[in-house]
């Protein structure tokens with residue numbers, strides 16, 4: 001897949017009959033890792049671009065939206081998050097956001113493909129600024145196994161920052177994995193998972209995530225929506241789960257006085273992201289029998 005200067009990189013969403021393109025300056029790096037095809041391009045207007053198996057993972061220009069929304073809403077929902085585990089997230093962007101919270105004492109990035117991290121260190125150094133933080137820990141291996149082996153009740157927050165739910169990431173979108181997370185989290189822990197496009201995947205991936213998180217024993221589940229221009233439809237989501245704690249409340253005063261800089265997340269954005277579109281409410285309500293309503 002060689003793309004010359006001025007040519008366009010395109011991610012085709014075949015099922016939807018749409019595509020997203022970015023104009024390229026040059027190919028910076030390309031390799032077949034033991035797990036996937038990994039490429040980095042320099043784009044004309046979005047800075048560096050990371051692509052895995054033909055899917056856009058991130059660009060320098062807009063990854064802050066995704067990384068901030070994958071971390072801060074959950075971190076400000078938990079009462080006192082001290083130990084955080086990121087499953088996937090090899091580019092280190094989520095880790096950087098997590099470690100902005102001074103109360104976090106220990107963060108683990110559990111990524112199956114070490115090459116993603118090494119390539120990110122080279123081409124996205126701005127995402128790797130917290131890698132030398134003494135609280136940062138790296139494990140390169142299978143996140144599903146890692147979670148199965150985790151000691152019960154020892155983790156406050158699990159963030160699943162994965163690729164689309166196919167191939168290597170498929171097992172991360174399953175009742176068995178959610179159950180292992182629940183056991184590792186204990187009573188007050190929170191799980192948050194990237195859950196694809198509200199427009200494309202509400203009736204499939206998002207609905208299934210709610211159903212399976214509840215099957216696993218989480219009684220509270222909630223999807224937050226946010227913009228992400230370079231992903232299919234430009235509109236993305238994450239889904240949070242908790243055993244008992246309602247997810248519509250968060251540490252508002254702390255979010256308002258956060259002792260660090262963000263580019264997107266703030267207290268009002270958090271409130272806005274909690275608001276659920278009507279079509280999503282209807283779709284999720286179909287599965288709601290006997291459970292607390294999704295809007296609670």
Ligand code: AG3
Nearest residue numbers: 055056057089162163164231
């Ligand atoms: N996680 C990938 C989200 C999925 C994007 N899907 C797509 N382009 N088809 C991003 C990793 C960032 N830490």
